[in-house]
Amino acid sequence: xxxDVPALLAALDGVPASTDRALVRQKSRDFYWYSPILKGxxxxxxxxxxxxxxxxxxxxxxxxxxxxxxVPITPRGAGTGNYGQCVPMEGGIVLDMTAMTACRxxxxxxxxxxxxxxxxxxxxxxxxxxxxxxxxxxTKRTATVGGFVAGGGAGVGGLSHGTLKERxxxxxxxxxxxxxxxxxxxxxxxxxxxxxxxxxxTGVLTLIxxxxxxxxxxxxxxxxxxxxxxxxxxxxxxxxxxxxPKKMCALFDPRLPPFFREIADxxxxxxxxxxxxxxxxxxxAVADLAREHGTRIVAEQDTVEAERDPKRTPFYEYCxxxxxxxxxxxxxxxxxxxxxxxxxxPWPTVERARAAFPDDLWLHLECNRFGGRFAFTCLPVVKxxxxxxxxxxxxxxxxxxxxIANPHVITIEDGSAYRRVDGDQLxxxxxADPLGLLNPGKMRSFTKxxx
Numbered sequence: 001x002x003x004d005v006p007a008l009l010a011a012l013d014g015v016p017a018s019t020d021r022a023l024v025r026q027k028s029r030d031f032y033w034y035s036p037i038l039k040g041x042x043x044x045x046x047x048x049x050x051x052x053x054x055x056x057x058x059x060x061x062x063x064x065x066x067x068x069x070x071v072p073i074t075p076r077g078a079g080t081g082n083y084g085q086c087v088p089m090e091g092g093i094v095l096d097m098t099a100m101t102a103c104r105x106x107x108x109x110x111x112x113x114x115x116x117x118x119x120x121x122x123x124x125x126x127x128x129x130x131x132x133x134x135x136x137x138x139t140k141r142t143a144t145v146g147g148f149v150a151g152g153g154a155g156v157g158g159l160s161h162g163t164l165k166e167r168x169x170x171x172x173x174x175x176x177x178x179x180x181x182x183x184x185x186x187x188x189x190x191x192x193x194x195x196x197x198x199x200x201x202t203g204v205l206t207l208i209x210x211x212x213x214x215x216x217x218x219x220x221x222x223x224x225x226x227x228x229x230x231x232x233x234x235x236x237x238x239x240x241x242x243x244x245p246k247k248m249c250a251l252f253d254p255r256l257p258p259f260f261r262e263i264a265d266x267x268x269x270x271x272x273x274x275x276x277x278x279x280x281x282x283x284x285a286v287a288d289l290a291r292e293h294g295t296r297i298v299a300e301q302d303t304v305e306a307e308r309d310p311k312r313t314p315f316y317e318y319c320x321x322x323x324x325x326x327x328x329x330x331x332x333x334x335x336x337x338x339x340x341x342x343x344x345x346p347w348p349t350v351e352r353a354r355a356a357f358p359d360d361l362w363l364h365l366e367c368n369r370f371g372g373r374f375a376f377t378c379l380p381v382v383k384x385x386x387x388x389x390x391x392x393x394x395x396x397x398x399x400x401x402x403x404i405a406n407p408h409v410i411t412i413e414d415g416s417a418y419r420r421v422d423g424d425q426l427x428x429x430x431x432a433d434p435l436g437l438l439n440p441g442k443m444r445s446f447t448k449x450x451x
Contacts, residue, residue, distance in 0.1 A: 003048040003071050003092055011065040016052040016099070024050045027076065027094045032084040034324055035335055036384055037408040042087045047074060047094040054099045056176070056184065056206045062095060063182040063204065066437060073178070074439050075200035077115065077147025080139040082321055084410045085151045085199040089441030095204065097146050106131060109212050110171050115146025115205045120307060122210075127304070131212035134161040134169060138320035141307060146205045149173070153197045154377070154419065156248045156277065156316045158368040159239060161213070165421040166371070170196055171211050175203035177432035185432075193423025198412060201439045201446070202429045217280040218247060218303035220315035222263055223295050224271040228253070228354070231272040232347055232365070234293040238276060239367040239374055244286060245279035247303075249367040250319045256362055256381065259326045262313045266298045275315040277303055320379060323364045327381050335384045338405040338419075339397060341365075341376040350376065352400050359383060360393055378402075411444040 009017060018024065028046035032038040053059045066073050072092030079086050088094060100114040103125045111131070113122055119140040123133045135157040137143050143152065153164035164170055172188040175195050184206065187195065195202050225231035231251045238249050251274045257267040267273050278286050283300075290296050306314040318326060324336040341349050354363055362381040369375065382393065387408075394404050405417040412425070426445050429438075436448045 005049055015058050018050045028088055030079040030086050031082045034082045035408045038084050042084045045087050047088040048091050049093045051093050052096040052099045059176050059206055060182050063178055067178050072437050072440050075204050077144035078142045080143045081151045111210050111212055113145045113208050117145045119143050126212055127215045130215055132215040134213050138316050138322040145208050149208055150200050155320050159248055162369040171209040173205055174207035176206055177203050193421050194425045194428030196421040198425050199439055199442045201443045203432050218277050219280050220301045220303050221276050221297045222299040223274045223290055224267050228272045231274050244282040247277035249276040251365050253362040260318050335382050337380055338407050339378045340403040342401050343373045343375045346376045349400055413444045
């Protein structure tokens with residue numbers, strides 16, 4: 001049903017809104033174009049109206065008006081996701097949450113944050129008070145807290161704290177429903193699982209409480225290896241070194257470092273790069289570990305100083321899906337996958353995957369934890385040869401025991417796999433959004449339960 005924009009604007013009088021077509025189109029996109037499949041599916045889709053509430057009361061006004069008119073609502077943060085999460089499939093409004101930017105306070109090591117707070121701002125604010133975020137995405141300098149909870153959940157810090165799906169990493173949320181009338185729910189602990197990484201399909205986050213960790217001084221370090229397997233052995237040794245505090249550790253196929261502008265010059269041609277974020281107090285221990293593995297630290301910088309300077313690159317911006325972005329800036333003939341190698345003795349499977357697809361896959365491994373166990377998360381850069389070849393690669397990897405979280409689909413069920421948060425998300429949506437107006441098309445299993 002077409003959106004009656006004038007009537008909706010009248011109902012929302014006083015709430016910031018825009019019908020500017022260029023702006024609405026811009027806010028109806030994310031980085032789905034990393035996937036040629038999603039690009040073909042989502043190019044051209046846009047909302048009819050952009051609405052930017054400034055507080056929880058305005059969120060409820062918007063939801064009340066949209067429910068009464070049957071208008072679809074697609075919530076968004078900064079739009080740094082890669083899965084078409086904030087692309088409206090049925091028009092309606094884009095609900096831009098980036099005007100809600102208050103850091104309200106810290107109590108008992110738990111930060112209370114509005115959804116539009118940038119991850120970097122939240123971390124710097126917490127650091128001023130002796131704390132820091134446990135987890136953040138490689139898009140930390142742009143991404144919002146609400147977007148990370150609704151559509152991300154993994155990234156830097158995962159080597160120490162796992163992902164956002166781990167019990168204890170998300171304390172609680174306030175979420176607005178699309179019932180009649182809409183209401184605000186306070187969800188704590190396991191009760192918050194139905195809105196954790198559900199793309200805004202199960203409610204609109206209006207407040208997030210994140211457990212923090214004591215602040216440390218972090219240093220980005222880079223090391224190089226002539227042999228890929230040697231780099232893997234070092235990465236696993238660092239990951240398991242209990243006496244070395246670390247935020248991340250990643251290693252890269254030798255074909256990838258030339259795309260990393262600020263660090264490319266320190267990586268000899270044909271060498272594997274490892275980057276890590278370690279505590280300042282552990283630099284000597286890391287140097288000793290490097291020497292034991294036949295290498296040394298070739299570059300080092302203060303993580304916080306780098307991320308506060310727009311002209312510099314913190315090393316985490318070579319990691320996670322920033323790896324793909326660094327390549328796509330110079331060559332659009334690539335895409336990517338999201339996968340996890342077996343948690344018990346992963347390296348033989350890494351080598352098998354590398355040997356099976358030597359030209360298609362440029363491996364990029366992230367050291368991570370799932371359920372307290374070490375795992376290699378992998379976001380390989382993939383040469384794009386069409387959907388059929390991509391399907392062959394995924395099938396071959398799965399036959400080796402590799403878990404795939406397919407980033408070339410738009411629905412939660414089909415794309416999350418091992419990243420799916422436990423909880424009755426479908427049952428919660430039936431209660432919270434019976435008309436199916438919240439980000440329609442992103443939850444395949446949902447059918448409308450009210451008229």
